Amino acid sequence: MFDYNIFIQGFPGKSSTHGGLGWSTVTLLSHNDTHIIIDVGSFGVRPLILDKLKARGLSPSDISMVLLTHTHWDHCVNWTLFPNATIVVGQEDMKWALNEPPGGWHVPELYVKELHSSSQMRQVVHLEEIVPGITAHQTDGHSPGHLAYTVDNGDYDLIFSGDAAKNRAELLSRDADMTLNLSDSRESIDYLWRLWRKKENSVLIPGHDIPMKLVDGKTVYLHERKADLQYWFSDTLEKYTTIELADDAALAEQIK
Ligand SMILES: [Zn+2]
Known part of the structure; x- marks a missing residue:
């Protein structure tokens, strides 16, 4: 049974003058003394992450695992903060990111290269169970090899959709903004809906929005x-x- 704690709320927005805000979700998952972070955000949130850890009596060295949904700058660069963590990344995602030319689609080239050569890296594939109860789901579209993660908490699952469905609007409209492949994105959103409907009380946590639940078929936000x-x-x-x-x-x- 994993507790989740939203360290940084994802925000569903962008700027017409300054591009993507990159305000992505950072979540701590805890089970007894095991602490995992799902997506680690970008530079601007570093002090916030450190403060949130401290408030729980934790330090970056207490994090045993980081799960990355994908290797875009707003989700992955802070992997370097966690010296004792296994950094989990999709095998397909890593292959894609390494081959993106500099200036490619939102990939922080040097951080990705460094991760690839690090002994901390663990590459995973579709439906791989990473630790008991936590499974990766390849959900292409936003980027090739993107991973969502499910956490089996018995009666309900936690579903981390990353940017396969960045926000509530994408989930409800089954449409996607900022995607490399729209038809793959639509398939991935359908897949996420199937995961979400499997158990009545499952909580879906998107890459750029706050957690939500389905109540009588309606999406209800769980946080302010x-x-x-x-x-x-x-x-x-x-x-x-x-x-x-x-x-x-x-x-x-x-x-x-
Ligand atoms: Zn993002």
Whole structure:
């Protein structure tokens, strides 16, 4: 039985002027003294991850395993923070990422190369059980060889969809933004739905959204969204503006 703790909430958005925000989900999975992190985010969240670990009395060296859904910069670069962790990555994903030319699709070339030559790396394939109860599922489209992970908690599963379905909108519309192969993405989203419907209380945790559950066939968010932007258009650092990136009223209603 694994407890999950969302360290960093994924955010379902991008910028028309500054590209992908890369605000991806980082989750701690714990079972007794075993601590696993699913996706490790990018540079901006490093201090936040370290703070969250500290708040639980943990340090990066206590993490025994990191599960990467894929090797895009916003999900993988912080693998270097965890010296004692086995870093799990999809075999197909790694093969693809290594062959992407510099400037290729969101791949942090040097971090991927370093991971590939590291003794910490473990490559896995579709339906491989990584540790008892945790299984990888190849879910292509967003990138070739992308992996989702399921965690069998008996009555319910935790399903980490990564960017195979980045957010609720992709799950519900069965359509995908920012994908290398739209028809593969659609198949992967169908596959995720089949995993989700297997057990009534399963929780789906997307790569860029907050966890949700199916209640009477409706998706219900399980956490309150917390996201904001702070900026200085002023003359001093003391005076800044915060914009809350909150849910609209309909979603806020569902959260209750
Ligand atoms: Zn992402």
